Amino acid sequence: MASIGDPEYKASSTPVPASGSGGADYFKFDVILRFLLFAASLAAVLVMVTGNQTEYLPLPIPAKFRYSPAFVYFVAAFSVSGLYSIITTLVSLSAIRKPNLKTKLLLQLIFWDAVMLGILASATGTAGSMAYLGLKGNKHTNWNKICNIYDKFCRHVGVSVAVGLFGSIVVLLLIWVSAYSIHSRVPK
Amino acid sequence: MASIGDPEYKASSTPVPASGSGGADYFKFDVILRFLLFAASLAAVLVMVTGNQTEYLPLPIPAKFRYSPAFVYFVAAFSVSGLYSIITTLVSLSAIRKPNLKTKLLLQLIFWDAVMLGILASATGTAGSMAYLGLKGNKHTNWNKICNIYDKFCRHVGVSVAVGLFGSIVVLLLIWVSAYSIHSRVPK
Numbered sequence: 001m002a003s004i005g006d007p008e009y010k011a012s013s014t015p016v017p018a019s020g021s022g023g024a025d026y027f028k029f030d031v032i033l034r035f036l037l038f039a040a041s042l043a044a045v046l047v048m049v050t051g052n053q054t055e056y057l058p059l060p061i062p063a064k065f066r067y068s069p070a071f072v073y074f075v076a077a078f079s080v081s082g083l084y085s086i087i088t089t090l091v092s093l094s095a096i097r098k099p100n101l102k103t104k105l106l107l108q109l110i111f112w113d114a115v116m117l118g119i120l121a122s123a124t125g126t127a128g129s130m131a132y133l134g135l136k137g138n139k140h141t142n143w144n145k146i147c148n149i150y151d152k153f154c155r156h157v158g159v160s161v162a163v164g165l166f167g168s169i170v171v172l173l174l175i176w177v178s179a180y181s182i183h184s185r186v187p188k
Numbered sequence: 189m190a191s192i193g194d195p196e197y198k199a200s201s202t203p204v205p206a207s208g209s210g211g212a213d214y215f216k217f218d219v220i221l222r223f224l225l226f227a228a229s230l231a232a233v234l235v236m237v238t239g240n241q242t243e244y245l246p247l248p249i250p251a252k253f254r255y256s257p258a259f260v261y262f263v264a265a266f267s268v269s270g271l272y273s274i275i276t277t278l279v280s281l282s283a284i285r286k287p288n289l290k291t292k293l294l295l296q297l298i299f300w301d302a303v304m305l306g307i308l309a310s311a312t313g314t315a316g317s318m319a320y321l322g323l324k325g326n327k328h329t330n331w332n333k334i335c336n337i338y339d340k341f342c343r344h345v346g347v348s349v350a351v352g353l354f355g356s357i358v359v360l361l362l363i364w365v366s367a368y369s370i371h372s373r374v375p376k
Contacts, residue, residue: 067328070317103374110298114360117302118309122356125310126317129258133321134329140255141322143331168310172302175362179298179367186291186373 026181027096030109033174034089040167041082044160045075050125051156055149065145071132071157077123078164081116081171088112090161103185110154110178117171131157214369215284218297221362224278228355229270236315239344243337251334251341258318259345265311266352269304269359276300282359291373298366303357314350319345337361 048071054062065071088109092166095105100150147154236259253259263268276297283293322342325333335342 009206009274063328068326069320069324103371107367110363114302114305114363114367118223118356118360121306121309122313122316125313128310128320129314129317132257133318133331136257138256140251141331141334143321143329146329168306172306175302175363176299179295179302182367182370182374183291183295186370187375 004181006133026177027092027102029177030174030181031096031176033170034085034092035093037167037170037174038085040163040170041078041085044078044163044167045082046160047156047163048078050074051152051153051160053150057149061099063150065157066092068130070126074123074127074160074164077119078167081120081167083118084112095171103182106178106182110175110182113174117154117175120164120168120171124161124168127157127164128161131161160183199275214289214365214372215280217365218362218369219277219284220278221358222273222280224330225355225358225362226273226277227268228351228358229266229273232266232351232355233270235344236263236266236348239341239348241338241341245337251338253345256318258314259357262315262348262352263312265307266355269355270309272300272304287327294366294370298363298370300363301359301366305356307365308352308356308359312349312356315352316349319349 048065052062052064054060061079065075091105092109095102131154133143134150134157135145135147146176212302236253240252242248253263279293284288291356318341321331321333322338322345323335325331367370
């Protein structure tokens, strides 16, 4: 991967500023982070979806992510981010060889990454608050905790929310990398 | 405010690119959006905090935002964003007269705005999910709705979450404006 910087200088037909070769390295970070986002999205969705648990009290009462709109939103948001990360990884990979498109592409990536950050952070907050309510309950409203009964379900939800938080932080880092990358192209 | 573009060219000691005068206008947008963020934060916190309601069923049972960790987090997050918007408005205003600092400042604003977006979006999601639960309840977990009893409290929470969503979108726009502003300084 160390040879990526060289063809950029030769292939470029526009005057690339002195810090232009640094841009290629940032795209490498970008691809790595997007892969992490994909892994986190996939893990968050899979762990959430496989959390179903049925308890006999004495009648069978199942707990499913589908029963809570918060968890449905969470799964939808991270499914979208998984798809988004695949598409943008391909875009980012293709840009490593086309330095002319890079600055405009970085701007578009920041735009969409910021939208994804909003969606994923709100989804993590939504699912996290429901997970906390299931764990602790709320005596003021007589909402009893359920995690003492549905232990496996709650473990899955907890892990899924933690992975979702990690995914949200990865998107934050993506915005930082893209912003720093554009910033490095401005002449001093 | 139309005269801001001119002194920049004269006062600048570094070579500003052709699109540099556009940067001043973006800072004007920036200040306006930050003021909107301040107004939204203040409104969200005030409406949430003043929602207390006591119902006699027949004993007096109050509903307060303080009883739900989700709403406490919401109030804390928007208090922080209110303070943040004041500080960054002053920073942004001071930058209008110092064009040399602008590009680095824009980068720092994107960094912190992205952090705020994550915090505010998660707070809005958290409070929103609790508001929805209070409105609809969840029969699978026997969490009964409370908004049929605490109507004023729920109205306040609903308005507060809507204003919070508006504030989150304003932060998203702030990131877009800053990113576009940095992008406009990169030579074509």
